[in-house]
Amino acid sequence: MAKFLEYVPGTSFLHRMNPSVKLICAVILAIACFCTTNLAFLALLFVAALALAASCHMMRETVGLCKGVLAFSVILAAVILLTTPRGAQLVPLPWGFIGTGSLLAALTVIIRLMTASIPLFLVFYVTKMSDITNSAVKQLHVPYKYAFTFTSTVHFIPVFMNNMAGIMEAQTARGVEFDGSLVKKVRLMVPLCVPLLVSSVRKTNSAAIAAEVRGFHLRTRDSGFKQYPLAARDYIALAVSVAILVVAIVL
Amino acid sequence: MIEFKNVSASYDGELAVLKDVSFTIRDGDFVAFVGTNGAGKSTTMRLANGLLKPTAGEVLVDGVPTSQLKTSQIARKVGFLFQNPDRQICCNSVREELLFGFQVLGEQGPDAEAQVDEIIARFGFDSDAEPYLLNRGTRQLLALASIIALKPPTVILDEPTTGLDFRECQKVMETVAQLNAQGTTVVMVCHDMEVVGDFACRVIAMTDGRVVADGPTFEVLRNQEVLKRASVIPPQATAVAMGLQQQVPDCPVAVADANTVEQLAEALEGVAAEGGR
Numbered sequence: 440m441a442k443f444l445e446y447v448p449g450t451s452f453l454h455r456m457n458p459s460v461k462l463i464c465a466v467i468l469a470i471a472c473f474c475t476t477n478l479a480f481l482a483l484l485f486v487a488a489l490a491l492a493a494s495c496h497m498m499r500e501t502v503g504l505c506k507g508v509l510a511f512s513v514i515l516a517a518v519i520l521l522t523t524p525r526g527a528q529l530v531p532l533p534w535g536f537i538g539t540g541s542l543l544a545a546l547t548v549i550i551r552l553m554t555a556s557i558p559l560f561l562v563f564y565v566t567k568m569s570d571i572t573n574s575a576v577k578q579l580h581v582p583y584k585y586a587f588t589f590t591s592t593v594h595f596i597p598v599f600m601n602n603m604a605g606i607m608e609a610q611t612a613r614g615v616e617f618d619g620s621l622v623k624k625v626r627l628m629v630p631l632c633v634p635l636l637v638s639s640v641r642k643t644n645s646a647a648i649a650a651e652v653r654g655f656h657l658r659t660r661d662s663g664f665k666q667y668p669l670a671a672r673d674y675i676a677l678a679v680s681v682a683i684l685v686v687a688i689v690l
Numbered sequence: 691m692i693e694f695k696n697v698s699a700s701y702d703g704e705l706a707v708l709k710d711v712s713f714t715i716r717d718g719d720f721v722a723f724v725g726t727n728g729a730g731k732s733t734t735m736r737l738a739n740g741l742l743k744p745t746a747g748e749v750l751v752d753g754v755p756t757s758q759l760k761t762s763q764i765a766r767k768v769g770f771l772f773q774n775p776d777r778q779i780c781c782n783s784v785r786e787e788l789l790f791g792f793q794v795l796g797e798q799g800p801d802a803e804a805q806v807d808e809i810i811a812r813f814g815f816d817s818d819a820e821p822y823l824l825n826r827g828t829r830q831l832l833a834l835a836s837i838i839a840l841k842p843p844t845v846i847l848d849e850p851t852t853g854l855d856f857r858e859c860q861k862v863m864e865t866v867a868q869l870n871a872q873g874t875t876v877v878m879v880c881h882d883m884e885v886v887g888d889f890a891c892r893v894i895a896m897t898d899g900r901v902v903a904d905g906p907t908f909e910v911l912r913n914q915e916v917l918k919r920a921s922v923i924p925p926q927a928t929a930v931a932m933g934l935q936q937q938v939p940d941c942p943v944a945v946a947d948a949n950t951v952e953q954l955a956e957a958l959e960g961v962a963a964e965g966g967r
Contacts, residue, residue: 602777609777612739613837614765614794630780637822638776 443597444563451495452672453565458574460673461566465558467680471687472555478543480690481550484683488557497564504560505553512552516545568594573663583658591646599639606634691717692738692768692844692877697747699733707733709899710747717843720867720876722890722907724883726921730899731879735846738877740764751844766795769842773849775833776822784824784832785810785817791840809839813865827858834862844875851885863889887911887925887949895920908949927951 448454453461472484492501521532525540562571568590575586607617610631617624692715699708708730715721715738723731736742737749740756740763749756751767772778781787788809792802810817813835821832830850837845847866851859859882867889870876880886886893886907893910895903903916910916911924912932923929928949935946944957 605772605774606777606780608741609770609772610780610794611761612741612765612770612772613778613791614762616760616762633782633822634776634778634780 443600444560444593445597446567447497447564449495449565451565453491453495453561455670455672456676457578457667457669457673458566458570459578459667460669460677461562462571462575464676464680465562467684468558469555471680471684472551474684475687475690476547477687477690478547478550480687481547481554485550485554485557488554488561492557492561495561495565497561500564501557501561504556508553508556509549512549515552516548519548520545563593570665570667573665574667576660577663578667580660583660583662587650587655595639595643598642599635602638602642603631603635606631606638691715691750691752692875693748693750693753694734694737695748695750697737697744697749699737699742699744699746701742706745707899708737708744711896711899711901712747713894713901713904715844715875715877717875718870718873720870720889720891721878722886722893723877723879723896724881724886724893724910724920724922725896725902729896729920731896732848733899734896735770735848735877735879739768739770739846741770762794765842766840767843769837769840769845771830771834771837771845771847771850773852775826775829778833778836779821779829782820783817784815784819784821787821787832788836788839791836795840805839809835825858827854827861830854830858830862831865834865838865838869838874842874844877845869847876847878847880849879849881851880851882859885883911883922884925887928895922897921911949925949927954930954931957 456464468484468488472481475481489498489501492498520537520541522535523541523544524532524535524538525544526538526542527540528536528538529542530537572583572586572590575581575589576583607615607628610627611617615627617627694711694713697708697711698706700706711730711734723734725731733742737744737756738751740749740751740759740761743757751759751764756764779787781790785806788806789798789802792798792806809815813831815828815832815835821829824832830853834847834850845866850862850866854862863885866876866878878886878890880890890907892905893903893907894901895910895916897920902919903910903913908924908928911922911928917924924932931946931948931954935941938945942957942961944960945954948954948957
């Protein structure tokens with residue numbers, strides 16, 4: 440199983456697509472998810488997103504992602520369930536009720552968040568960070584500084600996750616028990632933010648110095664020698680994504 | 691006592707990092723694990739204190755399989771010093787850091803305070819100092835001190851001298867040697883053969899997840915085949931003695947068997963006194 444947001448080499452359709460087009464399509468699909476409240480359409484998009492993941496052999500990573508997003512979206516869904524009295528009443532509450540419409544709204548939030556996140560995350564699993572940066576600079580005319588900042592931020596997420604895992608392991612070796620209630624776990628993890636913050640600042644500082652000494656400020660749009668030509672598959676993917684967005688708006 | 695019985699291990703069940711490894715570390719031993727990066731040394735250490743559970747075989751700490759114990763229970767018996775002290779340090783002062791281990795084990799009180807005071811005096815720490823502002827060597831010593839303050843019968847050191855200058859390295863290793871002399875079992879992963887030669891009594895050489903040699907330090911470090919398989923070189927004095935043995939006809943036994951600078955100097959003095967050859 441690949442590490443979180445780490446590029447996995449391959450030759451699938453998604454791997455071969457232009458990096459900028461991949462990013463644009465992922466953003467369009469995410470927007471489409473937020474433009475519709477049609478649960479059936481969202482479910483269809485969810486299945487399509489899973490099919491995309493399967494096509495590039497990323498099902499295990501995608502299932503892992505969905506679990507993470509589910510944990511977060513369930514909290515949102517609970518808030519919606521308790522604060523949106525809609526449809527036929529099912530459970531009375533002191534301040535309103537939970538209705539069939541509330542259930543549908545909660546379910547919509549869960550499916551929407553999972554569906555929107557899959558294409559965005561897949562982009563990072565099927566594209567090298569350097570290709571995303573260079574392609575964004577060359578084709579989307581994003582200033583290199585901002586493109587680099589964006590990809591570096593994404594790149595540092597798994598680095599910091601590994602750091603946190605290492606710190607937790609070191610504390611476990613000292614006798615700290617992280618298993619138990621959520622409150623206990625949070626209480627034990629708060630002091631660990633100090634070493635995480637210290638190592639993060641040190642790493643970021645080292646990365647900034649390394650970039651400076653390698654002539655970061657000299658980079659322009661023409662510095663990269665690699666070209667990212669658009670192929671028929673890129674135009675098709677763009678057309679399909681825009682069509683999905685239009686359908687989402689119409690529905 | 692730590693026993694490995696036909697232990698295999700892997701991360702995420704995908705790649706076998708350790709393959710059928712067996713050895714016993716007796717109480718009071720000072721064992722060094724040597725070998726190339728990726729040989730499985732650090733994985734062996736993680737298995738020894740329960741951070742990783744074996745996929746096959748058994749790891750026993752004082753006769754109890756680690757699979758039946760929580761890592762926190764093993765922590766009382768096996769202290770672990772990581773290569774990077776910054777992963778262990780999490781408090782705002784040296785004193786708090788040293789007390790943290792007692793708090794975790796639920797052993798706060800006057801006894802713990804007294805032990806911390808003793809450790810602070812022994813290491814010469816400034817008790818109110820901010821740990822992250824200390825230099826690398828002092829941070830490593832603090833991490834070591836926070837472990838030995840709890841007096842575990844066994845201490846595991848994962849590359850304890852990496853990134854330290856000679857003076858800091860000597861300070862850390864002399865502390866470890868002192869602990870061993872007082873009866874603490876020491877297990878160390880080390881790439882510096884000078885340190886291994888100076889301090890370890892036994893060496894376990896590993897390569898590709900397997901043990902290729904296990905024996906007294908210089909027996910292993912003089913075995914050419916083991917050195918080649920584990921990609922390690924002997925300490926300089928030993929290498930010179932081995933070179934003289936190979937290249938000088940009738941090389942005196944005292945010279946050929948020398949393992950330290952002192953032994954080699956003494957043997958060469960003896961040769962010179964006899965009129966030289």
